[in-house]
Amino acid sequence: MEIWINPACSKCRTAKAALDEAGISYTERRYLDDPPTVAELAEVLDRMGLQPWDIARPKETAAAGIVLPRDPEHREEWLAAMAADPATIQRPIITADDGTTAVARDEETLARFIG
Structure with a gap:
């Protein structure tokens, strides 16, 4: 585990x-010290059946300037932004x-x- x-x-x-x-x-x-890679984050989300914005912390994503649309077209951008600033991950x-x-x-x- x-x-x-x-x-x-x-x-x-x-x-x-x-x-x-x-x-x-x-x-x-x-x-926060050992951030997940984009691939690791994608794998975790796939296992949960969720999208990146489903596990985003709203205040932290706003502070990080992540203002991407919540749609499949922007999934990779969400993953990259969250991997770059892991405080945004629930x-x-x-x-x-x-x-x-x-x-x-x-x-x-x-x-x-x-x-």
Whole structure:
């Protein structure tokens, strides 16, 4: 299991604590320090069945100047912009060993990874 986190994020700390409490081993990726590539981000989105704008943080994308249309024609531009400024990516993102991936910001989603 891998979890993309920002250590300053309370939702990330909550997710890590829940995984730790459940005794689940995981690899932690501090995605601000080790940003995903465009290909990695695309792969994660494909596994979730989402588009880049679906996991964009509105305040951060505005601050980063990302004002692209939310349509498939601009998907690659979204991916490039988010990879260039990973603070724009929603968190935490968890990928289980079976490939199941989700933004685990709520208890219900997090529970899917804990069982």
